[in-house]
Amino acid sequence: MIQPNILVFHPDYLIVEAYTKSIQRYGFKSVQAASTLEEAIKLLPGTEVILGWKFPLELLNQPIASSVRWFQSMGAGVDDLIADSSLPQDIILTRIVNQFGTYISEYVFMFLLYIAKNGSRMRQAQIERQWDPFISESLAGKTVGVAGLGSIGSEIVRKARAFDMNVHGLSVSGTNASLVDDHFSADQWNEFVKDLDYLILTLPLTDATRTIVNKDLLLAMKQNACLINVGRGALINEGDLVDVMQSGHLRAVVLDVFEIEPLPKDHAFWAIPNVYVSSHLSGPSTIDSVSNFFVENLKYYIEGQPLNGVVNRERGY
Amino acid sequence: MIQPNILVFHPDYLIVEAYTKSIQRYGFKSVQAASTLEEAIKLLPGTEVILGWKFPLELLNQPIASSVRWFQSMGAGVDDLIADSSLPQDIILTRIVNQFGTYISEYVFMFLLYIAKNGSRMRQAQIERQWDPFISESLAGKTVGVAGLGSIGSEIVRKARAFDMNVHGLSVSGTNASLVDDHFSADQWNEFVKDLDYLILTLPLTDATRTIVNKDLLLAMKQNACLINVGRGALINEGDLVDVMQSGHLRAVVLDVFEIEPLPKDHAFWAIPNVYVSSHLSGPSTIDSVSNFFVENLKYYIEGQPLNGVVNRERGY
Numbered sequence: 127m128i129q130p131n132i133l134v135f136h137p138d139y140l141i142v143e144a145y146t147k148s149i150q151r152y153g154f155k156s157v158q159a160a161s162t163l164e165e166a167i168k169l170l171p172g173t174e175v176i177l178g179w180k181f182p183l184e185l186l187n188q189p190i191a192s193s194v195r196w197f198q199s200m201g202a203g204v205d206d207l208i209a210d211s212s213l214p215q216d217i218i219l220t221r222i223v224n225q226f227g228t229y230i231s232e233y234v235f236m237f238l239l240y241i242a243k244n245g246s247r248m249r250q251a252q253i254e255r256q257w258d259p260f261i262s263e264s265l266a267g268k269t270v271g272v273a274g275l276g277s278i279g280s281e282i283v284r285k286a287r288a289f290d291m292n293v294h295g296l297s298v299s300g301t302n303a304s305l306v307d308d309h310f311s312a313d314q315w316n317e318f319v320k321d322l323d324y325l326i327l328t329l330p331l332t333d334a335t336r337t338i339v340n341k342d343l344l345l346a347m348k349q350n351a352c353l354i355n356v357g358r359g360a361l362i363n364e365g366d367l368v369d370v371m372q373s374g375h376l377r378a379v380v381l382d383v384f385e386i387e388p389l390p391k392d393h394a395f396w397a398i399p400n401v402y403v404s405s406h407l408s409g410p411s412t413i414d415s416v417s418n419f420f421v422e423n424l425k426y427y428i429e430g431q432p433l434n435g436v437v438n439r440e441r442g443y
Numbered sequence: 444m445i446q447p448n449i450l451v452f453h454p455d456y457l458i459v460e461a462y463t464k465s466i467q468r469y470g471f472k473s474v475q476a477a478s479t480l481e482e483a484i485k486l487l488p489g490t491e492v493i494l495g496w497k498f499p500l501e502l503l504n505q506p507i508a509s510s511v512r513w514f515q516s517m518g519a520g521v522d523d524l525i526a527d528s529s530l531p532q533d534i535i536l537t538r539i540v541n542q543f544g545t546y547i548s549e550y551v552f553m554f555l556l557y558i559a560k561n562g563s564r565m566r567q568a569q570i571e572r573q574w575d576p577f578i579s580e581s582l583a584g585k586t587v588g589v590a591g592l593g594s595i596g597s598e599i600v601r602k603a604r605a606f607d608m609n610v611h612g613l614s615v616s617g618t619n620a621s622l623v624d625d626h627f628s629a630d631q632w633n634e635f636v637k638d639l640d641y642l643i644l645t646l647p648l649t650d651a652t653r654t655i656v657n658k659d660l661l662l663a664m665k666q667n668a669c670l671i672n673v674g675r676g677a678l679i680n681e682g683d684l685v686d687v688m689q690s691g692h693l694r695a696v697v698l699d700v701f702e703i704e705p706l707p708k709d710h711a712f713w714a715i716p717n718v719y720v721s722s723h724l725s726g727p728s729t730i731d732s733v734s735n736f737f738v739e740n741l742k743y744y745i746e747g748q749p750l751n752g753v754v755n756r757e758r759g760y
Contacts, residue, residue, distance in 0.1 A: 228581055228583045228607065229579075229581055232556055232559070232560060232581060232582060232583075232606070233560060235552065235556055236553070236556035236557055236560045236562055239549055239552055239553035239556060240553055240557065240562065242549070243549060243550060243553045245553055245557065245562075248719070248720075248721045248722075248724075249719075251720075251721070251722060252713060252719070252720045252721070255708050255713045256722075257704070257705030257706060257722045258722045258724075259722040259723050259724045259727075260722075260724060261724070261727040261729060262546075262724065262727075264545055264546055264549060265549060266545045266549075284605060285605050285606070287605070288601060288602050288604070288605030289549070289602070290545065387574075388574030389574060391572050396569060396572045402565070402566075402569070403565075403568075403569045404565045404568070404569070405565075405568060405573075405574045405575045405576040405577075406576050407565075407575075407576045407577060407578070407579070410576075410578040410579075412578060
């Protein structure tokens with residue numbers, strides 16, 4: 127088997143080193159590591175495959191990158207890569223798929239349960255040493271809507287079944303429509319959200335989904351509904367969400383992704399009651415899982431088989 | 444259909460009134476309500492069925508209670524009723540079963556996820572407006588042990604499957620042994636706990652289970668294991684647990700039940716780091732669910748059919 131020359135890029139040199147070792151352990155020897163622009167420039171000539179995170183894309187339409195055939199992103203979302211026109215069309219772009227469902231669905235259910243069972247009231251009672259045997263809600267019988275029914279959304283649906291929830295879904299392609307009780311298409315957002323107790327966004331960011339969650343849609347939701355975003359920050363019009371929360375509409379909002387990351391220190395989200403902020407951590411690209419995915423793809427690549435996670439740049443994911 | 448005379452007893456007169464109305468709505472007319480000892484004394488003569496919570500049991504072996512045939516408790520645990528010898532043997536005692544699985548399993552998974560995903564670190568980061576994208580654990584692949592495989596334990600097992608956990612179980616009767624990957628009997632506690640990441644207690648309190656979780660057993664658990672008790676407080680030797688936690692053994696403990704409830708203000712549990720205290724609220728006896736259960740049993744009673752939740756006083760539950 128002829129092994130292609132591989133370049134691993136990540137701004138953190140410790141992470142890039144760990145990736146390199148991990149890939150080498152699978153028997154691939156021609157792996158080089160870069161964590162700066164200078165190193166990338168030096169190592170690009172002769173590179174055929176890039177496994178990258180925050181790679182300096184502007185290098186890819188220059189002569190030093192003429193041997194690059196395939197770019198594997200370390201993440202699931204590739205909106206930034208697609209938006210950058212310096213990534214040549216003839217380089218195959220792949221993203222991680224099927225690796226985040228477990229993690230992200232656990233994150234989602236942690237918050238669904240924390241909100242439904244009122245974990246913060248339990249915590250407060252403990253701090254105050256108060257015996258406070260209140261009756262909480264149950265997820266059972268509630269309606270959750272999952273926007274995006276790819277590998278992440280499908281895993282959320284599966285767990286929602288175990289909690290005896292009614293499950294609605296919205297997806298562009300309709301591929302996994304059969305998993306949900308009621309399926310809505312991309313032109314039925316208002317219809318989709320109006321009966322939900324919980325709306326979960328797992329969508330990719332595309333021209334069609336950017337700020338799809340705006341004031342009109344938020345106000346079409348039940349006043350007591352909850353929103354969880356584990357997709358991309360820009361799915362939501364953040365200013366609208368701040369306004370709507372401050373007006374008392376929506377019971378709780380959980381945000382793991384933001385228009386600008388890290389979330390600026392002075393952003394209103396940090397301090398609005400019932401807004402839960404986390405640091406884009408729901409679906410971590412662990413070195414093990416990404417290496418695993420990449421190495422499997424690498425074998426397909428060498429055999430000339432179709433790769434997993436190939437991005438359709440027109441579709442946007 | 445001949446309707447028996449029913450007495451509903453609960454120390455809170457608003458609750459007792461709500462129960463009375465709820466039962467009457469099902470078409471049972473001869474329902475009386477008491478919330479004090481005096482009212483109970485007045486209404487007992489002629490009463491055949493009691494639906495009760497914290498009922499003054501000492502009345503039941505007196506002549507005024509001679510017509511009582513059946514006592515339905517509003518709770519799942521009946522250790523206190525069995526321990527009180529004034530409840531005559533010829534009064535059928537039933538407890539609530541099959542009503543708490545949904546609530547309690549949601550409570551359990553809220554804490555399993557909160558601990559595994561490190562929800563408190565997310566919360567702290569938000570308070571400090573710190574961007575902190577740490578990598579958390581996953582429940583998937585971890586081993587949970589459920590002690591007690593009745594209706595509550597079985598529901599925890601079902602949800603654990605959706606989280607792709609390995610599921611071990613310990614039960615006295617062995618009835619639901621087939622639900623779990625590895626089943627242990629009551630003489631195999633040490634064997635049972637040693638490989639667990641999470642131990643969940645859903646057992647009834649009996650002579651055989653009282654303080655079954657003592658220092659030896661706690662130290663037989665993995666140092667990084669977690670313990671959740673939704674059964675009865677006295678399943679655990681509380682002094683031993685305080686010692687073990689303070690020695691740094693065990694990662695987290697979640698306690699919804701205590702030897703003395705309400706938990707005394709000066710109890711060490713309130714303030715030990717990684718001990719989560721809640722106020723016996725994981726399986727609330729809601730008026731709807733208890734009325735429902737009672738009315739179904741009432742129909743069986745009138746038809747002379749076997750009742751649900753009949754307590755075997757020798758077995759202890």
